[in-house]
Amino acid sequence: MSFYTLQKTMEKIELNMNNIYIKSATPNRVRLKSDIFSLKSNLNVIQEMLGFYEVRANIKCNSIVVVYDKNTTIDEIISKISKKFQKKIEQSLAASHAVCGSDGACISCDKKLNSSPATFKRKLVEFGLLSAYSVYIFVAKNVFGVVIASTPFSLIALVSVVAAIPLLRESLDDIKNKKFTLQTFMSSTLILAIFIGEATAAFEIIYILRGGMLLEEYIATRSKNEIKNLIELDIKKVYVLVDGVELETDIDEISLGDVIVSRSGEKIPVDGIIVDGEAEIDESLINGRSESANKKNDDEVFAGTLCEAGRIYIRVDAIGEETYIARVMRDVEKSLKLKSPSEVQADILAQKLLKLGSVMTLGTLVLSGSFINAFSVMIIMSCPCSTILAASTAISAGIANGAKQGILIKGGESLEKVSQSEVFCFDKTGTLTTGKPLVKEVITSKKITAKELMEYLAIAEYRNTHPIASAIVKHAKSMDIYIEQNADTLVLSGLGVKCKYGKKTILAGNKKLFLEQDISLGSFDKKANEFLEDGKTVVFVAVDAKVFGFVTLEHEVRAGTQKMIEDLRKKGVKHIALITGDDERVAASFSKEFDFDRVYANQSPHDKAEAIVNLKKEYKNVVMVGDGVNDTLAMSKADVAISFAAGGSEAAIAISNIAITHSHPEDVVNLYDLSKKTLKVVNQNYWMGTSTNIIGALFGAVGLLSPAAAGAIHIGHTTSIMANSSKLAIYKNS
Ligand code: ADP
Ligand code: MG
Numbered sequence: 001m002s003f004y005t006l007q008k009t010m011e012k013i014e015l016n017m018n019n020i021y022i023k024s025a026t027p028n029r030v031r032l033k034s035d036i037f038s039l040k041s042n043l044n045v046i047q048e049m050l051g052f053y054e055v056r057a058n059i060k061c062n063s064i065v066v067v068y069d070k071n072t073t074i075d076e077i078i079s080k081i082s083k084k085f086q087k088k089i090e091q092s093l094a095a096s097h098a099v100c101g102s103d104g105a106c107i108s109c110d111k112k113l114n115s116s117p118a119t120f121k122r123k124l125v126e127f128g129l130l131s132a133y134s135v136y137i138f139v140a141k142n143v144f145g146v147v148i149a150s151t152p153f154s155l156i157a158l159v160s161v162v163a164a165i166p167l168l169r170e171s172l173d174d175i176k177n178k179k180f181t182l183q184t185f186m187s188s189t190l191i192l193a194i195f196i197g198e199a200t201a202a203f204e205i206i207y208i209l210r211g212g213m214l215l216e217e218y219i220a221t222r223s224k225n226e227i228k229n230l231i232e233l234d235i236k237k238v239y240v241l242v243d244g245v246e247l248e249t250d251i252d253e254i255s256l257g258d259v260i261v262s263r264s265g266e267k268i269p270v271d272g273i274i275v276d277g278e279a280e281i282d283e284s285l286i287n288g289r290s291e292s293a294n295k296k297n298d299d300e301v302f303a304g305t306l307c308e309a310g311r312i313y314i315r316v317d318a319i320g321e322e323t324y325i326a327r328v329m330r331d332v333e334k335s336l337k338l339k340s341p342s343e344v345q346a347d348i349l350a351q352k353l354l355k356l357g358s359v360m361t362l363g364t365l366v367l368s369g370s371f372i373n374a375f376s377v378m379i380i381m382s383c384p385c386s387t388i389l390a391a392s393t394a395i396s397a398g399i400a401n402g403a404k405q406g407i408l409i410k411g412g413e414s415l416e417k418v419s420q421s422e423v424f425c426f427d428k429t430g431t432l433t434t435g436k437p438l439v440k441e442v443i444t445s446k447k448i449t450a451k452e453l454m455e456y457l458a459i460a461e462y463r464n465t466h467p468i469a470s471a472i473v474k475h476a477k478s479m480d481i482y483i484e485q486n487a488d489t490l491v492l493s494g495l496g497v498k499c500k501y502g503k504k505t506i507l508a509g510n511k512k513l514f515l516e517q518d519i520s521l522g523s524f525d526k527k528a529n530e531f532l533e534d535g536k537t538v539v540f541v542a543v544d545a546k547v548f549g550f551v552t553l554e555h556e557v558r559a560g561t562q563k564m565i566e567d568l569r570k571k572g573v574k575h576i577a578l579i580t581g582d583d584e585r586v587a588a589s590f591s592k593e594f595d596f597d598r599v600y601a602n603q604s605p606h607d608k609a610e611a612i613v614n615l616k617k618e619y620k621n622v623v624m625v626g627d628g629v630n631d632t633l634a635m636s637k638a639d640v641a642i643s644f645a646a647g648g649s650e651a652a653i654a655i656s657n658i659a660i661t662h663s664h665p666e667d668v669v670n671l672y673d674l675s676k677k678t679l680k681v682v683n684q685n686y687w688m689g690t691s692t693n694i695i696g697a698l699f700g701a702v703g704l705l706s707p708a709a710a711g712a713i714h715i716g717h718t719t720s721i722m723a724n725s726s727k728l729a730i731y732k733n734s
Pocket of ligand 2: 428430626
């Protein structure tokens with residue numbers, strides 16, 4: 001069964017009582033729905049069975065998404081699942097109301113993204129109890145003068161051990177695997193403290209540790225929620241058109257190809273194509289434009305955008321996790337799990353501190369002969385976790401801050417690299433220009449009318465997504481031209497299009513294309529000059545190798561471009577370049593107003609990539625900002641790829657490290673500042689963590705720090721690091 005027949009029929013496979021429905025399918029990814037998926041235990045079996053394919057589950061929606069490769073087919077996946085569950089179908093469905101067991105990656109699930117909210121709450125309650133207990137100890141000791149027993153069999157020792165159970169479990173695993181880790185070091189410190197009658201110090205260690213873990217989780221969860229809130233679709237019911245009747249349906253029951261209705265004031269729940277109606281659509285979520293777009297037949301709409309006024313019928317192309325915005329979000333979520341260079345560095349540093357800690361503890365014991373001194377050193381050094389938190393908390397907070405501004409950062413590494421980049425390269429069309437050029441002049445030979453030329457051109461450009469193509473099609477429609485849609489088009493990246501239309505061949509594109517195809521432009525070459533020098537893009541049109549004329553297009557430069565270039569330069573970026581596939585005269589006219597160090601014109605996608613590779617040889621870290629049309633190769637070669645105007649190009653999302661959803665040039669500067677600020681906070685945190693560790697250990701070694709005071713230092717610097725990182729999450733660009 002081919003993928004397409006499958007997609008069209010949305011086949012239903014009978015499986016005794018439990019059907020497996022294909023809810024949506026795109027190449028290599030299928031979303032299945034079945035009661036089978038309502039049980040966590042079943043999902044575990046499925047995950048195990050499907051081996052290395054990624055399986056994402058959403059128990060609440062009884063659905064799974066399987067990401068597979070060319071070694072298998074949807075049929076095979078379904079038949080494997082059905083075989084496995086044939087005998088187990090009468091499972092209780094009660095579990096379908098269980099807490100969502102997804103790994104947090106399921107956007108359509110209405111639970112917050114926290115992987116297990118219940119565990120977080122439990123940890124919070126446990127920490128609350130520990131806090132109450134420490135207040136009790138403090139009051140009893142300092143207000144009522146009660147002597148708190150710190151012996152191995154005291155209450156405080158018992159509380160410490162109970163609170164340390166998760167830590168002790170982890171250490172036991174590490175010991176079994178013959179690994180000496182932070183956990184083992186801390187557990188041994190803890191147990192030793194209890195044994196030598198310093199249970200109060202042991203309690204302090206575990207208290208700080210639990211508090212730190214909780215705070216870190218809170219910051220990470222908040223980052224995820226920020227992202228989630230950005231795309232909170234909150235749509236449960238939609239109206240689907242069935243035999244001309246609008247029926248209210250659960251969003252989950254929608255399939256690809258269905259036609260749904262969106263009216264004024266409603267958020268559009270799917271990605272799709274308008275098949276009827278007209279509406280004003282607020283697309284600020286995906287492209288940041290404040291003015292709404294008028295959309296009608298054949299226009300594309302995206303999930304999460306708002307139908308402000310009007311009514312449209314949308315043919316569903318992507319649902320839930322497959323929608324454009326969900327895919328961007330998924331990348332961001334994944335990135336939160338990746339380690340940035342400074343996080344990796346922090347891990348290495350923490351390992352070193354751990355070793356240093358062991359040496360210092362032993363050294364103190366040998367040199368001073370004091371067990372208490374050695375123990376203070378041990379407590380201080382047993383918490384290099386502050387070093388680890390130094391980087392990870394700052395990075396998560398930085399990513400959250402970006403998300404709040406509509407800057408989706410897929411990973412700490414890219415965030416860090418932005419402000420360490422010496423070169424910023426910008427694509428022109430669609431990136432520094434709005435991606436909505438306007439057709440201005442239609443110049444034709446005497447043999448053909450403007451309307452005829454536009455008709456040929458529009459036929460050739462009809463299926464193309466390039467901003468120039470969209471502008472041409474829109475203009476043709478405004479001229480009431482009927483566009484034949486069954487032409488066969490070949491897109492020639494960076495050049496134009498070649499199209500077979502009946503027996504005719506239409507060629508449309510720039511001068512380079514006609515040179516390559518060996519077709520003379522004749523007098524049109526000269527005629528086009530004045531427009532090119534004026535900064536307009538020229539698209540020549542030939543039918544059967546005979547040039548009939550050209551159209552010119554004017555681009556609107558994004559507001560704030562000038563300021564962005566000035567600001568980046570002020571902040572220390574060494575080289576700023578424009579890389580465009582457009583004619584050198586257009587590029588020259590465009591760049592007149594802007595202070596580029598270098599302008600690359602007439603660039604094919606390959607040339608653009610080569611320019612990046614060469615710049616990388618000369619400078620440290622190169623950023624490429626593009627729109628994903630003809631520049632994805634260049635983006636993939638850059639150290640940091642930033643995509644602009646992300647509403648359109650899928651390739652841009654896939655390849656970019658950072659997506660600027662609002663497409664405001666100033667966001668590039670905001671991102672640069674955020675990157676710098678994040679690195680600064682990481683640095684401050686490092687210093688705070690490491691210096692207090694070392695100084696504290698030295699004081700401890702010479703007997704100037706009691707074990708309890710050593711514990712207090714931990715509380716101090718761990719919470720300072722957390723607080724310092726939180727600053728980033730709420731930091732605003734001035
Ligand atoms: P930029 O690098 O400025 O973003 P592109 O690489 O996307 O521009 O396109 C480069 C040039 O190729 C355009 O200026 C245009 O002359 C030509 N071109 C690209 N796509 C098309 C198209 N669909 N129709 C006509 N010309 C096109
Ligand atoms: Mg472009």
